[in-house]
Amino acid sequence: MENNIKLDPHGEALLQQYRELLPSLDKIAKNVYDLLRRALREQGIYVTSIEYRVKTEQSLAGKLERKGTKYKTIYDITDLVGLRVVTFYTDEVDKVAAIAKSVFDIDWQESVDKRRLHQLDSFGYSSLHYICRLNDCGGLRFELQMRTALQHVWSTIEHDTGYKGEVSIPKEYKRQFSRLAGMLELVDDEFSRLRTVLTNYRRQIQTLVKSGQLNDVALSGDSFRSYLELNPFDRLNRRIAAVNQAEIYPVSVMNFLRLLKSFGLETLGDVQQFIDENSEDAYQLALSQLAITDLDILSSGTALQYLCLVYVLKHGGELEGLKFVYDTINGESDANIRLAEKMLEQSETLRIRNPR
Numbered sequence: 001m002e003n004n005i006k007l008d009p010h011g012e013a014l015l016q017q018y019r020e021l022l023p024s025l026d027k028i029a030k031n032v033y034d035l036l037r038r039a040l041r042e043q044g045i046y047v048t049s050i051e052y053r054v055k056t057e058q059s060l061a062g063k064l065e066r067k068g069t070k071y072k073t074i075y076d077i078t079d080l081v082g083l084r085v086v087t088f089y090t091d092e093v094d095k096v097a098a099i100a101k102s103v104f105d106i107d108w109q110e111s112v113d114k115r116r117l118h119q120l121d122s123f124g125y126s127s128l129h130y131i132c133r134l135n136d137c138g139g140l141r142f143e144l145q146m147r148t149a150l151q152h153v154w155s156t157i158e159h160d161t162g163y164k165g166e167v168s169i170p171k172e173y174k175r176q177f178s179r180l181a182g183m184l185e186l187v188d189d190e191f192s193r194l195r196t197v198l199t200n201y202r203r204q205i206q207t208l209v210k211s212g213q214l215n216d217v218a219l220s221g222d223s224f225r226s227y228l229e230l231n232p233f234d235r236l237n238r239r240i241a242a243v244n245q246a247e248i249y250p251v252s253v254m255n256f257l258r259l260l261k262s263f264g265l266e267t268l269g270d271v272q273q274f275i276d277e278n279s280e281d282a283y284q285l286a287l288s289q290l291a292i293t294d295l296d297i298l299s300s301g302t303a304l305q306y307l308c309l310v311y312v313l314k315h316g317g318e319l320e321g322l323k324f325v326y327d328t329i330n331g332e333s334d335a336n337i338r339l340a341e342k343m344l345e346q347s348e349t350l351r352i353r354n355p356r
Contacts, residue, residue, distance in 0.1 A: 081142035215269030
């Protein structure tokens with residue numbers, strides 16, 4: 001045995017049982033990994049990682065040397081196969097646990113929730129540990145660890161620094177570890193709390209938008225996304241498409257948010273007023289351009305594009321302002337200068353510009 005590991009006859013017998021079971025252990029590890037990953041995906045739970053491993057012979061031999069008399073047979077060792085699920089948030093650990101209970105048989109006597117131990121320096125080891133089995137794998141059990149990303153990182157750091165090793169650590173260093181562990185535990189909890197707050201905020205926005213209380217909703221990425229569910233530009237898009245009996249294909253208009261904010265719009269009520277005040281002029285501008293073409297496919301961003309162009313023309317944005325609109329829509333390019341110049345020339349024939 002490597003590294004001078006010496007086993008008694010009972011330990012050698014257990015190790016031989018392990019060798020005979022190794023092909024089955026590999027199959028079980030892959031099987032339970034696939035089952036859990038599929039179940040998480042079906043429930044819409046996204047985690048940072050799922051890992052699995054089969055205990056190596058060297059690792060098992062070391063364990064048997066230390067406490068081999070504790071086990072009567074190889075089936076008494078519960079971590080020959082191990083899975084670890086690392087979540088983003090603390091509350092997701094419980095969600096993963098609930099899914100695991102629906103997929104595996106849990107040995108509750110052997111399982112432990114280390115999060116409830118509340119040791120001052122145990123942050124990295126505050127995992128939820130289930131000892132599980134599959135119905136079709138006989139008496140073999142496996143260990144499932146569930147922890148957050150911060151807990152996982154902390155555990156790795158502790159292992160790397162040797163904090164949990166055999167060498168005694170001076171008290172002042174233990175105190176520093178405990179302080180850092182407490183800080184990270186607070187950060188872990190605050191991330192979960194902040195996600196809950198933001199989720200509630202988004203729900204509140206959706207409620208206000210659906211109820212039409214647009215003046216009470218600040219213009220932001222979340223609120224604009226909710227506002228788009230009301231299809232506020234559909235009517236104008238259909239009017240413009242009717243010019244050439246064009247088909248409308250959907251695109252994201254989230255990139256227009258930057259433009260709307262640059263116009264000084266602060267609430268969804270401002271956006272609605274922006275649409276109401278400029279829709280007719282936007283239609284006339286689109287009509288003047290599209291009537292002389294045979295375009296039969298338009299994007300769903302067409303209405304908003306013409307609304308923005310009209311707004312710039314009405315507010316004296318001139319060439320620079322028009323180019324900014326095209327740069328935002330198409331990406332910065334010298335070709336946008338020519339588009340802006342052409343738009344400026346064409347607008348001279350329309351009554352949508354402020355007098356100089």
